Every structure is written in structure tokens, then in C-alpha cells.
Amino acid sequence: MTGPDDSATVDGADDAADPDTGSTPGSAGEPAADAQPIISGRSVVKAYVTGGETVRALRGIDFRVDPGEFVAIVGPSGSGKSTLLNMLGLLDVPTGGVVELEGVDVETFSDAERTRRRKETIGFVFQSFHLIPTLTAVENVEVPRLLDRTPARTREAATDLLERVGLGDRLGHYPDELSGGQKQRVAIARALVNDPGLLLADEPTGNLDRETGDQILAEFDAITDEGVAVVTVTHDDYVAQFADRVVNLIDGTVRDDEEAVTG
């Protein structure tokens, strides 16, 4: 990911030529140079009008996320992290620049189309889990597919996913019967139920202790091995260290990775 003032791009597209696929800052997981990014942006600007003032949350940034990489977006509060995550999740559209999902400009999508694409391609893990309290663990995982009217297949997929995240014995539990780590794992299973290409996680370990956080990170690692890109917004250095690539966002622009500011 790069800012416009960073003419020398530091994102995966250029580094992909490098056979080193380690966790060198600025390099992607394992993309080929000509591989299509799952999502990319050019000169993306997002401005809000709040209280008569125009706030420029993103000031023209470039980014790309390739399949299978684990990207951590860090930066202080108000740096535009959440805005960027919303943009990646098609929950928001830029006021300037272009965002492309699998090579298609999201601007061309209607609201319904964007919603459909979101469902097909993107999984969300929210900071405070956002499980639906009236539904059991397995039903929560099923939520994104509930309206598909394939109850048997959906139940099977949801059960598999919960077993995979180690909650095979908690299928019928309601969220208030689960610990924080268990809830987050249910949330991850929910994010994966539609086999997304991109998983977006907002402070996925924010409400968890270190040990539970480790489990979640290990889970993300396993997911990226299957070619799913994981992008997480975090305040946590520990998570940033775990990532293939760290994008440091300050005041709506991307800073050089070496000067990463977290917290």
C-alpha cells in the first residue's frame, strides 16, 4: 500500500518479483506480479462533512490486497483506518479515486449489487463480535447464508467451520454462554461461511487476552494458507508483527513502514 506522495510503491505488486515471500515489511504473502489483486485502490479520497466542516479521512492513497496475504493496518485514532476498512469492505464508496474489487470498479455497482458482492467475496470480523444474541453459535455462523434457503447445506458448512475453530461442542450455545475468545471464533466462522476471498477484521484481538489472541492469529494464519486475504485494523504491535505486511496510516496518508506508529 502506498500514499500518493510515496511515488515509489511499497506494495506487493512490485515486491512480488522478489522471490522472498517472508514477512519483510512491504512485501505480500505470495502474489505473482500479474496475479489479480482481490481489491485495489488508486488515489482514494474519502471526505465527510461533519458539522459544516469537511473532514478528509483518506487523502488519496493507493493500495492493493492480494490473495493469501495478511495485512495489518496500523495508525493512531482518527488516522482513517476504519474508513479504509469500510472502503475495503464495500461498506463505503470513495469520494475520489477508484476502488476495484477483483478488477471491477465498485463505483459501477448499485447498492444491491455491492451488497451481493460483499456477501460473495468479503467476510467481516468485528471488534465487538456483533453476534446476534437471539441465535445460537451455529445459527450465528449461518446468518450470511440464512436467506439462501439451503438449510441442510448451510448447517453442514457452519458445523464444519465451528469444529475447525474448536467449537464443535458449542454449536447450540447462545453468545452469552460463550467466552470472548469463543465469540470471536464464532465471528470468524461466520466470516468464512461464504468462502470469501477477503476477510476484514477490525481489532480482532482488541477484547481478548494474549493467549486467546494467539489462537485467533493462528486461525488467521491458517486462513491465509488457503488463499484468503486477511486485512486487519489494529492498535496491537503484536498483531502487526504477525502480519505479512504492515500499512501505517497517519492522517489519511500511508507512511513508510519503518516509521510505524501504533497505538
Place this chain on the structure above:
Amino acid sequence: MRLLDRLWGSFPAVLMARRNVARAKTRSALAVAVILIGVVAIGAIGAGGVAFQESQFETLGSIGADLQVFPGEDNEHGYLSAADVGRIDRVSGQAEIVPLNRENADAIEGGSTVGTATLYGVDDPASLYEVREGSIPANWRSGVLVGSTLADRYDLRPGSKVTLGRTTVEDGRTVRRTEEYRVKAVLAQAGQADIANPNQAFVLPPSEFDDGAYAQVIVRAEDATAANETAMEIKRTFNGRRQIVSVFERGDIAEQIDEAFRLINLFLVGIGAISLVVAGVSIANVMLMSAIERREEIGVLRAVGYQKLDIVRIMLAEATLLGALGSLLGGAVTLAVVAAINDALLGDPFAFPTGSLRYVAAGMGFGVIASLIAGIYPAWAAARERPVEALRG
């Protein structure tokens, strides 16, 4: 996966709605209660009105499409002659006609008058009256039929004897006639509006009266339209400038009474409907609160790929579920209330008149529809919210 789960799986919106209704139990119960009250208000008022109407008709008796022809105010005789009856018969076509004599008489016991009564002279009493005790002789030449009230008052039964005194004009002289008759039958109690109400009367064969001096002629028309035409025809035949006969159309009265009942009932049901409007507002309120409370949840649904219309559907399913619950319970309560009304007014709790169940069904239908309509705005408000805003909290 159990069958039930599969079934619910086919209606995911209903599954979510059901869980949400169960989540805020008190609030849902209150919403159901207002719908229930609305449904009971419409159903019980409507059905109760029908039962009341029914009970009123029981007291009034049948008001058919019959015509009554009386001597008009310009009629010199003050009665209808045999020739008049003939003409009425001719213009009435197929309709059966019953000429009726009428006089006043005294009931006499032990030589002294104990009361007054009406005397009717009817050629074929079986066509007008029903019998409580005894029977009307096939060859009706003698004897007397007694109305139920008089029978009870003077303790008359078939076979008893009764003495009647009356004043008649014979050969230009006023004569007092006292005669003894044997009671052949006691007539069944008739409704207040029945033709030639016999309750306070004695019915004699026409031979006991002056020949060709009828107090009225009843024309038994087939229906209200035929009655109306016949009435016009009779008036045309008899009345020029002078009113020789007056015609009383009972069908008109029946229609007016029906119409009055209908309007009263409509008015009452309208009042009941207001309570359902209130119930709708309350459902809208509950749904709005639910939407606000679940703002983030709905944001999550939108984020994971639920379309706006999916959200609308889930919220509407919830509102409809509340309405359906309220309507079902309301329907049951209404039936109980109407059964009590039926018992009180008609003497049988299960004597649901035809129109009455229709009001119950209408109340239940309106209950569901009102809830559905009330859910539209909150559902749309919830769906319209941008997921980014909703998730921000």
C-alpha cells in the same frame, strides 16, 4: 437436522422474527395485548350487534314482505267489502290474500264482564297462526281459537268454554249478543310485529261476522319487490283523488329496521376499529424501538450481505408475527365473549348468527393487516440505515 429445523430453515425471516419476539418478552406481550384488545373490540362489538339484532327480531317476529290493505280515510263504509276483496285478489295475481274481520268484545265470566278482547274473523287461520295446544279444525265453522296471553289470563285450554259479548248492528238496530264458544286451540305466542297479532285476541270463523265487512286484507307477497308492485297496483285500482284504501308495506319497515341495525352496528364497529388503529400505532412504536435497539445487529446483517429488502422482510415478519399472535388470541377471546353474548341474548352460547363469525374473522384479519402496515415504516427505517453508521454504534 430435525424436520422442524428444516421447516424453519425454509423461512429464515420468520426464524429471526420469532427469536426477536421471544427476546423482548414483556414488550412483545404488550404489543400482542393491544392487538388482542383491538381484535376483540371489532369482533365482539360486531358479533354482539348481530346477536342483538337477532334477539330483537325474535321479539318482533317475522316482518315478511306482506302487505296490509286497510280502509282508507275517504272510505264511506269504514270497511272493505267483499267486492273490494275480490278486486284486491285480482290485482294481486298469484299472491295469497287473507281477508280479516275485526271487532271488539267483552269476555264474560259468571254473567259479568271481566275484560275486553279483540275478535278476529279468519277464513284460514292455519295460514296466519301457529298453534300451541289443540288443533285448528279442518272444517272451520265453529268454536274459537284463543291467543296465548288471554288463554293464560282466563286459564283457557282446548275444550274449555268461553263467553263473549259484543255489540252488533242488525237490521239498523244495535243488538247486544252474548254467545258461548268452545275453545278449539290455544295459539302460540306471536311476535309484537306479527300480522293480526293474536296474543290478546279470540279468533272466530268468518261466519260469526257480518258478511263482506273486512277490517283489513293481508296480501302475502313473494318478496319485497313483488310487494311493492302489488301495493302500487292496489293503490292505482282503488284510489283516485280519494283514498279508499291505505296500503301498509311491511317490507319497507323490515328494510328500514335492517338498515337501522346495520348503521348502528357499523358505527359501533367503527368505534372498535379505532382501538385497532391505536393497536397499530403501538405496534409501530414497538417495532421502531426494536429497530433502534438492534441498529448494530441490522448493520451486521447488511454488512454480511443482507439486502435492504431482506431487512424489510425480517422486520415485517416480526410485526406480522406479533399481529398474528394477537389476532389468534383475540379471536379466541372474541369467540368466548360472543358466546357469552349469545347466551345472554339468544339463550344459546353456540347460536352464532351467520354475520357474527364474519365480524370475528374480519377483526382477526384487520389485526394482522394493521400490524403489517404498522411495521412498514420501522422496517424501512431500519433497512435504510447505512451499515457503516449502524456499526459505528
